[in-house]
Amino acid sequence: MLLFLLAAGLTLIFGMLGVINFAHGAIYMLGAYVSFETGRRTGSFLMGALVATLVTAVVGAVVEKLTLRPLYDRPHFYQLILTFGLILVLGDAVRFFWGPGYQEVPIPQLWSGTVDMLGSTIPIYRLFVIGFGAFISIGLYLLLEKSTFGMLVRAASSDAEMVRILGLPVGTVRMAVFSIGCGLSGLAGAIAAPLFPIELGMATNTIIDCFIVVILGGLGNIRGAIAASMLIGMVRALGYVYMPGWVDIMTFVLLIGTLLTRPQGLFHRATRTA
Numbered sequence: 001m002l003l004f005l006l007a008a009g010l011t012l013i014f015g016m017l018g019v020i021n022f023a024h025g026a027i028y029m030l031g032a033y034v035s036f037e038t039g040r041r042t043g044s045f046l047m048g049a050l051v052a053t054l055v056t057a058v059v060g061a062v063v064e065k066l067t068l069r070p071l072y073d074r075p076h077f078y079q080l081i082l083t084f085g086l087i088l089v090l091g092d093a094v095r096f097f098w099g100p101g102y103q104e105v106p107i108p109q110l111w112s113g114t115v116d117m118l119g120s121t122i123p124i125y126r127l128f129v130i131g132f133g134a135f136i137s138i139g140l141y142l143l144l145e146k147s148t149f150g151m152l153v154r155a156a157s158s159d160a161e162m163v164r165i166l167g168l169p170v171g172t173v174r175m176a177v178f179s180i181g182c183g184l185s186g187l188a189g190a191i192a193a194p195l196f197p198i199e200l201g202m203a204t205n206t207i208i209d210c211f212i213v214v215i216l217g218g219l220g221n222i223r224g225a226i227a228a229s230m231l232i233g234m235v236r237a238l239g240y241v242y243m244p245g246w247v248d249i250m251t252f253v254l255l256i257g258t259l260l261t262r263p264q265g266l267f268h269r270a271t272r273t274a
Contacts, residue, residue, distance in 0.1 A: 001133025002192055004229035006206055007213035008140060008222065009184035015219035016157045016177050019068060019079050023086035024185055025207035031056045031186025032198045033094055036103050045108040049190035056186025057179045064178035069171065091200055100200060105193035129191060136184070140222045153177055212255050218265025227267055 010024045031052040039048035063086065071078045111125040144150035156163045156173045164170045189202070196202075212232060217224030235254060239247035258266055 001130045001137075001229065001233075002188070002195070003209060003213060003233055004226055005129075005133050005136060005188040005191060006185065007210040007217075007225055007229060008136065009181035009188070010210045011214050011217065011219070011222065011225040012140075012144075012184070013178055013181035014214050015221065016153055017072075017174055018076075018157070019178070020076060020083070021181070022080060022083040022207065023063075023090065024181075024210055025205070026087045026090040026203040027056050027059065027182045027185040028189040028192075028206055029094060029198075029200065029202040030059070030090055031189030032105075032193045032202060033098055033103070033189075034186065035190035035193050036105050036198055037098070039105060045105070045194070048105075048193075049187060052190040053183045053187040056189075057183030060182025061175050061179040063182075064175045068178065069174070072174075087203055091203060094200060103198040105198065107194045125194060129195075132191065136187075137222065137226050144222060149173075149176075212251065215255060216258050216266055218267045221265065221267050224265055224267030228265075 006028060009027075010021060013019050013021050013024070034055050035045075035048035035052040037048075038051040039045050042048070067082055067086075068079065071082065107123075107125050111128045113124050114121045115124055115127070116122075144153065152163070152168060152173055156168075156170050160170050163173075209232070213225055213228045216228035216231065217226075232251060232254070235250055236247050239250045243250070
C-alpha cells in the first residue's frame with residue numbers, strides 16, 4: 001500500500017496528462033523533508049503530513065502552470081528534460097535547507113507498538129499504512145470514476161480540443177490533476193518518513209518502482225495501480241523470505257513478462273471505437 005501511495009500520483013499524471021514526470025521521486029523526497037521539518041517544529045506528525053501534502057500540491061500547480069503548460073503540444077522529450085531538471089533543482093534546494101545528511105521521523109505515539117496477528121508480531125504503524133492506503137485508493141476511485149470532476153478529467157485527457165471548444169477549462173483541469181498527483185507523492189513521503197531514513201537518494205531510489213507499477217497496472221488505471229502494487233509487494237515479500245538475492249531480478253522478470261505479453265498493462269481497459 002505504501003508503493004501504491006507513491007505510484008498513485010504518477011499513475012494519475014502519466015495516464016491523464018501523458019506527462020512522463022521523472023521528478024515524481026523528487027516531489028516524494030520533498031514531502032518527506034517538509035513533513036520532518038513541520039513535525040520537528042510542531043510536534044505533530046499529522047500536521048507534518050498535512051503541510052507536506054499542501055506544499056507539494058502547490059509546487060505541482062506552479063510547475064504545471066509555468067513550465068509544463070507550454071510543452072503539451074511538443075514532443076515528449078521536452079517534458080523529460082524539464083522534469084529531469086526539476087530533480088536537480090529540488091535536490092539542490094533540499095541540500096541547501098537540510099544538508100546532505102540523514103534525517104529521521106519517529107513513529108507517532110498513537111501508532112507505536114506492535115500487535116500479534118496469526119502468530120506474527122506486526123507494528124501498528126504498518127497496519128495504519130495499509131488502512132490509510134486503502135482509504136486513499138477508495139477516494140481516488142470515487143473521484144475519478146464517479147464524480148463530475150473525474151468525467152471532466154477523462155474527457156480532457158481523451159479530446160482536450162473538444163472540451164476546450166465546449167467552453168470547459170482544460171488548463172485548470174490539467175493543473176488540478178498535476179497538483180493532486182504531486183500532493184499524493186508528497187503525502188507518500190510523509191507517510192514513509194517514519195519507516196525509512198530521509199535522505200537525498202529517496203528521489204531516485206523510488207522512481208523505478210513507480211514506473212513499474214504504472215506499466216503493470218495500465219496508464220491512468222487506479223484499480224490497476226492498486227493491483228500492481230500488491231502484486232509487486234507480494235513478489236518482493238516472498239523473494240525476501242525465500243530468495244533474498246533475487247528480489248530485484250524477480251521484479252524485472254515480472255516487468256519484462258508483462259511488456260512481452262500485455263504491453264498496455266495487465267489491467268488496461270480497451271476503448272471502444274465507433
